[in-house]
Amino acid sequence: MQADSTPDRALLVHERLLAHYGRRPLKPQQAPLDELIQTILSQNTSDLNSGRAFASLREAFPSWEAVAEADVEAVAHAIRSGGLARIKAPRIQQIIRHLIQERGEPSLDWLHGLAVEEARAYLTSLPGVGPKTAACVLLFSLHMPAMPVDTHVHRVAQRLGLLGPRINAERAHTLLEGLLPQDLYYSFHLLMIEHGRTLCHAQRPRCSGCPLLDICPHGLAATREQ
Numbered sequence: 218m219q220a221d222s223t224p225d226r227a228l229l230v231h232e233r234l235l236a237h238y239g240r241r242p243l244k245p246q247q248a249p250l251d252e253l254i255q256t257i258l259s260q261n262t263s264d265l266n267s268g269r270a271f272a273s274l275r276e277a278f279p280s281w282e283a284v285a286e287a288d289v290e291a292v293a294h295a296i297r298s299g300g301l302a303r304i305k306a307p308r309i310q311q312i313i314r315h316l317i318q319e320r321g322e323p324s325l326d327w328l329h330g331l332a333v334e335e336a337r338a339y340l341t342s343l344p345g346v347g348p349k350t351a352a353c354v355l356l357f358s359l360h361m362p363a364m365p366v367d368t369h370v371h372r373v374a375q376r377l378g379l380l381g382p383r384i385n386a387e388r389a390h391t392l393l394e395g396l397l398p399q400d401l402y403y404s405f406h407l408l409m410i411e412h413g414r415t416l417c418h419a420q421r422p423r424c425s426g427c428p429l430l431d432i433c434p435h436g437l438a439a440t441r442e443q
């Protein structure tokens with residue numbers, strides 16, 4: 218495939234990464250509120266730590282209502298393995314309380330009935346929910362077309378020239394979504410994360426063994442200097 222335009226290049230990146238890493242396993246689907254809370258817990262920490270924090274939160278409280286009514290210190294204690302517990306605990310409680318007050322129950326299941334942009338607008342209106350967290354809920358739980366741009370996706374996309382150097386996270390979501398067909402969002406997201414973790418590290422990317430080297434401006438410049 219030729220990569221004459223940025224969308225062509227994005228498609229080629231997907232094709233090459235798929236050939237290199239194979240189809241990545243989808244994340245287990247869970248209720249949208251669970252996905253939202255798990256994603257908040259994952260901010261600035263590893264999947265392992267946030268998974269532990271989420272399991273501990275579910276174990277400590279019998280329901281989301283109980284989390285909303287609990288002392289904030291008790292919630293922070295339950296999620297301490299995920300880091301930033303004093304910030305995340307009140308944020309989680311605020312969201313659950315807001316849903317109970319507004320909808321009568323702590324649930325986001327009703328988002329299933331909305332168009333993707335309406336669901337995104339609602340999610341990003343909640344406290345502490347930015348474009349990446351919203352996109353995770355849309356894609357992983359609601360299976361709507363949205364592209365979460367985390368630190369790996371952002372870095373790899375910039376190095377490949379799919380995003381300009383000064384594009385912030387918010388714009389990155391819109392721009393990357395515009396480059397690919399919707400049915401590739403999930404696969405592209407997972408493959409870019411795999412690539413960021415495996416070869417295209419933040420420090421010292423392993424460009425010489427990269428299947429994208431010949432189409433990567435950053436990698437070509439870096440290997441020319443060696």
Ligand code: SF4
Nearest residue numbers: 417422424427433436
């Ligand atoms: S060539 Fe290097 S910088 Fe470019 S995508 Fe591959 S590992 Fe990343």
